Amino acid sequence: MFLLRANYTHPAFREAARDMLPLATGIAAWGLMTGVAMVKSGMSVFEALAMTLLVYAGSAQLAAIPLIVASAPMWVILATAFCVNLRFVVFSLHLRPYLMHMPRWRRLVNGFMTADMSYAMFTRRFPHPPTTPEEQHQQEAFLCGNYFVTWASWMASSVIGIVLGNLIPTSWGLGFAGVLCLVGILCSLANTPLRRLSAVIAGAAAVATYALPLKLNIVAAIAITVAIAFVLDKKLAPPPEPTA
Structure with missing residues (x-):
């Protein structure tokens, strides 16, 4: 003991x-x-x-x-x-x-x-x-x-x-x-500021495009989030170190 x-x-x-x-x-x-x-x-x-x-x-x-x-x-x-x-x-x-x-x-x-x-x-x-x-x-x-x-x-x-x-x-x-399961995946993956921001953007985009038929708001939210995250990742990436 x-x-x-x-x-x-x-x-x-x-x-x-x-x-x-x-x-x-x-x-x-x-x-x-x-x-x-x-x-x-x-x-x-x-x-x-x-x-x-x-x-x-x-x-x-x-x-x-x-x-x-x-x-x-x-x-x-x-x-x-x-x-x-x-x-x-x-x-x-x-x-x-x-x-x-x-x-x-x-x-x-x-x-x-x-x-x-x-x-x-x-x-x-x-x-x-x-x-x-x-x-x-x-x-x-x-x-x-x-x-x-x-x-x-x-x-x-x-x-x-x-x-x-x-x-x-x-x-x-x-x-x-099942929804809680997805929330669990989201929480475990949202471990950087950009990922957390991406989750917020995806949620907002899915709600904003909810009227789309066939639940295409999910596809739209994914496309919008990927595009925005790609741009932000490029802008926030540290500049390359100068070579000797």
Whole structure:
């Protein structure tokens, strides 16, 4: 327990939390969408909460929900979740040299808490396994910081989505969850000023051209946004460095 408490007081924990915070919005949007999808698919609040707390795997949850609703055989549900999460086998193989010094129960906890973004942020920060006890402590503390922000964002937003799923009219159905899914993609990608401005322009253009038939306002919004973003990117690009 001392080592675990030490992780949360290590500077690497705060560093990892700061690095992960900009991504928390996208994670929360995905969690919100998943929570709504679980309830709107017919799962009870208890089942949705249990799945959120015990499974902690957004893509596997979304893949399993329609199979559960369709009363598919258990082996089909498990096989589907296994295939969706095969990427974590690769993550585990890569992280093995980083974690083998830990007791088994801590390795299992790390395996459960590992998510796509926490893995990506950790391996970018530490391209090589630790060689000293201090490096081991630093890397474990960094992982804990990643886990904390990712887990808290996902769990809080999923629970909110489950609550909203009971409040949203049934007529909105899973189509509303699909909209939240797109919002999640938008939030995760809008990580630069130009991208955020592009999102605003696209939204405004889609509303301004809403009267177009066949939902061509979406196509128009894309074309307008791409053209404006292209011009702005050219104007805002730094000048080329002079050659010697």
